[in-house]
Amino acid sequence: MNKYIFYPGCSMEGSARAYYESLKAIQGPLAMELEEVEDWNCCGATEYLSINLIPAYSLIARNLALAAKQVNGTNTVMAPCSACYLNLEKADHYMAERPALGEKVNQALAAGGLHYDPGSVQIRHLVDVIINDIGLEAVKAKVVRPLTGLRIAPYLGCMVPRPDYAKRWSDHEHPSELDDLMKALGADVIDFPMKTACCGGHMTQIGPETAYELIRRLVAEAEEYQADIMVTMCPMCQMNLDAYQGETNRHFGTNFHMPIVFFTQLMAVAFGIDPKQAGFGLELVSAKDALARIGLKAPDTGEKPAAPRKKPEGLPMPKPLPKKYASGQAVVMEE
Amino acid sequence: MSPAETVLTQGAGLKKPEDLTLLHEVADATAGVSHLEMCIQCGTCGGSCPSAADMDHTPRALFAMLRAGMREEVLRSNTPWICVSCYHCVVRCPQEVHIADVMYTLKGMAIKAKKYTDSKPPDFSQTFVGMVETFGRSFELGLASRFYLTHQPLRLPGMAGMGIGMLTKKRMNMLPTKIKNMEQLTAILNKAKTLELSS
Numbered sequence: 001m002n003k004y005i006f007y008p009g010c011s012m013e014g015s016a017r018a019y020y021e022s023l024k025a026i027q028g029p030l031a032m033e034l035e036e037v038e039d040w041n042c043c044g045a046t047e048y049l050s051i052n053l054i055p056a057y058s059l060i061a062r063n064l065a066l067a068a069k070q071v072n073g074t075n076t077v078m079a080p081c082s083a084c085y086l087n088l089e090k091a092d093h094y095m096a097e098r099p100a101l102g103e104k105v106n107q108a109l110a111a112g113g114l115h116y117d118p119g120s121v122q123i124r125h126l127v128d129v130i131i132n133d134i135g136l137e138a139v140k141a142k143v144v145r146p147l148t149g150l151r152i153a154p155y156l157g158c159m160v161p162r163p164d165y166a167k168r169w170s171d172h173e174h175p176s177e178l179d180d181l182m183k184a185l186g187a188d189v190i191d192f193p194m195k196t197a198c199c200g201g202h203m204t205q206i207g208p209e210t211a212y213e214l215i216r217r218l219v220a221e222a223e224e225y226q227a228d229i230m231v232t233m234c235p236m237c238q239m240n241l242d243a244y245q246g247e248t249n250r251h252f253g254t255n256f257h258m259p260i261v262f263f264t265q266l267m268a269v270a271f272g273i274d275p276k277q278a279g280f281g282l283e284l285v286s287a288k289d290a291l292a293r294i295g296l297k298a299p300d301t302g303e304k305p306a307a308p309r310k311k312p313e314g315l316p317m318p319k320p321l322p323k324k325y326a327s328g329q330a331v332v333m334e335e
Numbered sequence: 336m337s338p339a340e341t342v343l344t345q346g347a348g349l350k351k352p353e354d355l356t357l358l359h360e361v362a363d364a365t366a367g368v369s370h371l372e373m374c375i376q377c378g379t380c381g382g383s384c385p386s387a388a389d390m391d392h393t394p395r396a397l398f399a400m401l402r403a404g405m406r407e408e409v410l411r412s413n414t415p416w417i418c419v420s421c422y423h424c425v426v427r428c429p430q431e432v433h434i435a436d437v438m439y440t441l442k443g444m445a446i447k448a449k450k451y452t453d454s455k456p457p458d459f460s461q462t463f464v465g466m467v468e469t470f471g472r473s474f475e476l477g478l479a480s481r482f483y484l485t486h487q488p489l490r491l492p493g494m495a496g497m498g499i500g501m502l503t504k505k506r507m508n509m510l511p512t513k514i515k516n517m518e519q520l521t522a523i524l525n526k527a528k529t530l531e532l533s534s
Contacts, residue, residue, distance in 0.1 A: 010473040015506045039515045041471040046420050047463040050442035053366060055527040059467070062523055094367040101366055104530045111526035112519035162422035163435075172426040198385045198421035205482065206456040208490070210389045210417060243497050250493065282504050284497065302500070 002133050003074045005067050005121065006034035007088065009081035009235070010042050015243075016235035018279025019080060022264035023126070025273045029142045030134050034078070037067045043087040046202060057101060058108040060091040065114040067121050080126040080264075082159040082234035089123045093165040125160050127233050127263070128168055131177055136184045144272040146186030150294050153192040153227035154178040155218070155241075155260070157234035161196050172196070178263060182231060185270040190225045194218055199240040212248045215241055219248070219258040229290035230260040238262060242284050259287035269296060357404045363533035365433060365440040373430040374398045380424035380434055390414045394424060394434050397441075410450035415441040416457075455486050468524060471514030476507050 012020040027034060040063050048056035067077045079085040095102035096118035109115055130139065156178050161169045169175045173196050182189045197218060200211030218241060222230050232238050241260045249256055261283060268278035269291070280287055281299030291298040355372070362371040374395070381393025391412045392400065400409050415438040424434045442460075445451045462482050466474045479498070483491055501507040514520065 013512065014475055014508050015501065017504075017506055041514050041520055042467045042473045044467060045463065045473065047460040048467065049436075049439040050415075050457075050460050051446065051464050052528065053364065053440070053443060053532055054530045055524050057366065058523050058527040059520075062520060090366075097367045098532075101532055104532060105527070107530060108523050108527035112516075112523040114519075114523070158419075158421035158423070163425045173423075198419045198423075201419045201421075202459065203386070203417075203419055205479075206459045207389070207417065210386050210419075214385055214419070243501065246497060247493065282506060284500050284504075302503070 001031050001033050002129070003033040003035065004076050004078040004129065005070050005074065006036045007040055007063060007067065007077055007079045007084055008036065009079060009084035011081055011235035011239075015239045016081070016262070018265055018282040019235060019238070019262040021277065021279040022262060022268045022273075023080060025268045025277055026264055026271060029271050030130065030138070032129075032134070035070060037063060037077070038070065040066060043084045045083050045087070054101075054104050054108060057091050057094070057105050060087050061095070061105045061109055061116050062112065062114060064088060064092060064121060065109055065116040068116060071121065075121045076129070077121045077123050078126055078129055079123065080233070081236075082125075082157055083236060085123065085125045086159040089165055092118050092121070092123060123166075124168065125233070127160070127177055127181065131181060136180060139181065139184045139267070143185055143270045145270055145294070145296075147182075147266060147270055147294055148186050148188075150187045150266075150290065151190060151226060151228045152182050152187045152266070153190050153222040153225060153230045154182055154195055154263075155192065155222075155230050155232045155237060156196050157232060157237040158196060158198050160233065178231070178233060181263060182266070185266060187266070190222075190227055192222070192225065192227075194221045199234075199237040201236060201240075204240050204244050208247070209251070211240065211244065212251045215244055215248045216252055216254065216256075219245060219256045220254075222258050223256060227258070228293055229266075229287055230258055231263045231266060232260055233263055245285050257285060259283055259285045259290055261287055269294075275299060353402070354404050355402065357406050357409070358401045360533070361401055361437060361440055361444070364444070364531075365436050366532070367433055367436060369437055369440075370430055370432045371398065371401070371437055374402075374432055375430055377429065379427050379429065380432075383423040383427050384418075385421060385423065386417050386419050390417045394418075394438075398432075398437075407450070409441065410445045410448055411452055412441075413452060414438070415445070416451065416453065458482070458486065466511070468521070470511045471517055471520050472512045474508070474511035476502075476509060477511060479507075 044056050044059045048059055095105060102118055106115055161175045162172050179189050198214055200214040203211035238260055265278045269275055275296055276299045281301050286301040286303045288298040362369045376395055378395045381387050381395050387393055392414050397414050418438040420435050422435055446457050451457050459482055462478055466478055
């Protein structure tokens with residue numbers, strides 16, 4: 001049994017509910033024990049850091065201080081969300097690198113009766129613990145329904161392999177971890193060149209045109225490689241590519257239909273768990289066709305087929321003459 | 336005077352000694368050791384940036400402006416607000432400049448000096464932070480409705496289908512979740528707001 005102090009993060013209870021549900025479903029087969037950080041708070045995502053530095057780091061450090069109190073048999077804090085993972089790691093790293101920061105943050109924590117010494121816990125991502133603690137062999141042993149013939153584009157997003165303060169990943173730009181995990185499930189894994197390219201992050205909210213272009217590049221590339229489905233490990237990436245794919249299509253007049261799900265959802269179905277229990281059906285771009293390739297019926301997502309685009313009317317232009325006038329003979333006007 | 340002599344007596348093109356006050360101010364206010372003064376103007380950052388096309392200045396140009404003390408222009412630049420925090424530049428920078436963290440610092444400075452040119456990005460961050468300071472957790476529905484109604488109401492009709500999808504699939508909660516020990520978090524944040532990193 002591998003035990004972890006678990007920091008879920010806000011999106012696991014909302015937009016990334018499919019991630020949480022599938023994680024709960026595979027936790028048993030993988031023999032993972034998760035102990036949630038007691039009364040954790042939001043990590044501030046990428047927003048608080050730009051407003052006010054010390055409060056932003058204190059907000060993150062409250063979680064680290066609470067987690068450090070729960071160290072018992074393990075000091076590993078596991079976070080499945082990329083932004084949470086990076087923020088926790090960032091605070092731990094910078095509090096040590098810049099003692100002045102550590103000191104100020106601890107002055108703030110003291111106001112709430114807390115204290116955190118950097119290095120007290122190790123912060124790791126879910127994919128990292130599955131591969132390095134549980135192991136690919138143990139994963140393979142649980143596969144009862146191999147994903148043979150399913151073409152997967154593995155998409156990690158930015159914030160886990162970069163900046164990678166603790167040097168845990170095989171590469172900053174083309175890490176192989178998620179590929180290996182999907183191969184262990186028997187899937188046909190594409191060597192996806194944009195696997196760590198950016199999904200646009202919060203730009204879908206504040207600068208949609210910047211975001212649409214980044215989303216378009218990703219789904220266009222996945223289609224180019226004839227992927228059936230994209231697989232991610234980041235709630236933000238899933239949200240942007242899934243929920244904003246429709247708007248991106250409208251913006252560029254394209255017709256992409258590229259489903260994107262969490263890697264845990266495919267692990268669950270490979271372990272023989274029902275697709276519905278694995279969180280399928282919660283995506284907005286339906287993964288039905290992809291699941292059909294491995295002989296599974298996906299729950300209905302309620303997605304309607306896109307209405308055919310109307311032909312633009314444009315300015316009034318001269319139309320070609322009707323056929324009877326097209327022979328070149330003189331037209332006799334009727335009286 | 337020969338060009339070589341000019342360089343030796345006046346420095347490479349400099350008419351007066353460099354004033355690095357602004358550069359140091361930014362470096363001091365950045366979490367971690369920023370290495371900002373180490374920038375060699377190679378341009379790897381701008382070349383690696385997925386959103387550089389929408390920026391007023393590439394990160395390289397912005398760092399040159401910091402070195403030149405162009406406070407007004409730097410704080411008015413949209414560059415930090417277009418940064419998507421993907422850390423491509425950070426891992427490729429040969430001088431290990433903490434570029435993404437410097438961008439956060441510049442955003443904070445622009446907010447304090449009220450120099451930003453587009454109010455949308457800072458308001459989005461402020462609204463998000465407001466939710467976190469009230470509940471201890473983020474609250475997407477509250478954030479989205481408040482932000483869209485104030486800033487982009489015209490985008491709402493096009494997004495209605497997606498929003499309804501998120502709500503019916505329970506991917507967006509109707510009500511916020513509040514942490515138990517909100518007094519503790521408030522006390523921590525209030526104390527933190529009285530502290531400055533560079534002081």
